[in-house]
Amino acid sequence: MRVLHVYSGNLFGGVETLLLTLARERASAAALSHEFALCFDGRLSRQLASEGAVIHRLGEVRFSRPWSVLRARGELRAVLRRQPTDVVVCHSPWSHAAFGPAIARARRPLVFFLHDAVQGRHWLERWASRTRPDVVVCNSRYTAGTIPNMFPAAASRVVHLPVAPGAPSGGVEERRRTRARLGATEEDVVVIQVSRLERWKGHALHLDALARVRHLPRWRCWIVGGAQRPSEQQYLEELQAQAARSGIADRVRFLGQRDDVPSLLAAADVHCQPNTGPEPFGITFVEALYAGLPVVTTAMGGALEIVDERCGLLVPPDAGALAAGLERLLLSAEERARLGAAAPGRAQQLCDPGARLADLARAFEVAVASRSATP
Known part of the structure; x- marks a missing residue:
């Protein structure tokens, strides 16, 4: 089955991690052939290219410039004319609003991949809801509960995301070197948070809690994740100031965007991401579990699964x-x-790539059958 994934591609987070996993795990699901249609060049397109993935560039889209939407839809129609495509997947309301109508007019099976809870009130969600997909794939039972806000009558499937274990670590010696580079000894307990720099990810709450245990000796905290927007840069500066005011700045390191997250997880002792808003799923929790770390988080959203x-x-x-x-x-x-x-067994039970990709294939087959049955 040939699957075309449509997405913006200008930022990097959970959706982008999924798309990279699909490109990397080709051997786990030989029945699926994934290609990618992106609007923006950036980290995602570079990493997909490094994996040998087929990328179709649709051109930058700004909804404030309607002609850019029409031009990109034309590029997508050209892609669909050039090659057979069994299923087209729009990731996020943004992609579905921009490209769902063109896909529907081309009479290709259309999947809406729901990565976040939706309320149906945002203008993008309202626009996207005008084009009913053949099936909605949800990354958690939590997000599935919000589908009726956009598509009350749509068929849906819950598929926990495929997450591959991190690259094998170099063992005790690599762990020691990583910790030493970041100022931690073998006796220190390292608490790590790996996430986007968004307020609802709970960094401020995390720092507040750490300030309350500053009397305990020999702990360190690594905050991993770089600012991708001006608002995130402002938030980072607020967090740095908070750590200084709390008297823990010497024990908290803000590491920015990193390409060596598996090594950092292997060198840490506890993963903590205390969301103040529900996590739609939580790939970072699964990655931490694969690394053998206990996970501390708040009891809401996808984390409960x-x-x-x-x-x-x-x-x-x-x-x-x-x-x-x-x-x-x-x-x-x-x-x-x-x-x-x-922890690793729990991660594999939930997100084993082979098993979850097989679930995705079955969901895509539902879309194909639904489209075939439509007059």
Whole structure:
């Protein structure tokens, strides 16, 4: 089955991580052949190209410039005319609003991949809802619960995202070197957060909780993720100021955007991302579990489908509760080891690439059957 994924491609986060996984895991699902239609060049297009993926460039799209939408739709129609395509997948309301009508007019099976909760009130969601897809694929039961806000009568499937384990670490010596480069000794307990620099990811709450355990010795925190927008740069500066005011600036390192996240996870001891808003799914939680890290997060959204008492701690979005959970793990190597031992198995159970790609293939087959049955 030949699948064309349509997306903007100008930022980098969970959707982009999924698309890279699809390009990398070709051997896990030989029945699926993935190609990518992108509007913007950037990190995603570069990394897809490095994986040998087929990329169709549609041109930059700005909804404030309607002619750019029409031009890009024309480019997509040309792609669909040039080659057989069994299924077209629009990732996000933005992509579906921009390209759903052109795909529907071309009478190609259309999949809307829902990566976030939708309310149906934003103008992009309202625009996208005018083109009903043949099937909606949801990355969690949490996001699936919001589908009726856009497509009340659409068929849907929940498919947890395929996530591959990180590259094998270099063992104890690489861990020691990574920690030394970042100012951590082997005796330190390193708490890591890997996420976009967005307020609802809970960085400020994380720092507040760490300030409450500053009396505990020998812990460090690594914040991984770089600013991709001016608002995120402002947020980063606020976080740095907060760490300084709290007296923990010497123990918190803001590492920016990194290409060595698997090595950083392998060198850490605890993953903490205390969202203040629901995570639609949580690829970063799964990556941390694969690395054998206990995960501490807030009890909301997709995290409830990933983290349980066997592999981590779920806490309320409250600094006191979060500090208590972190203190428990900072003080107990045995508790960290117990939760970490179960973590990789939990990640594989949820997100094994072969199994989840097979689920995606079945969802795409539903779209094909639905389109075939449409007069």
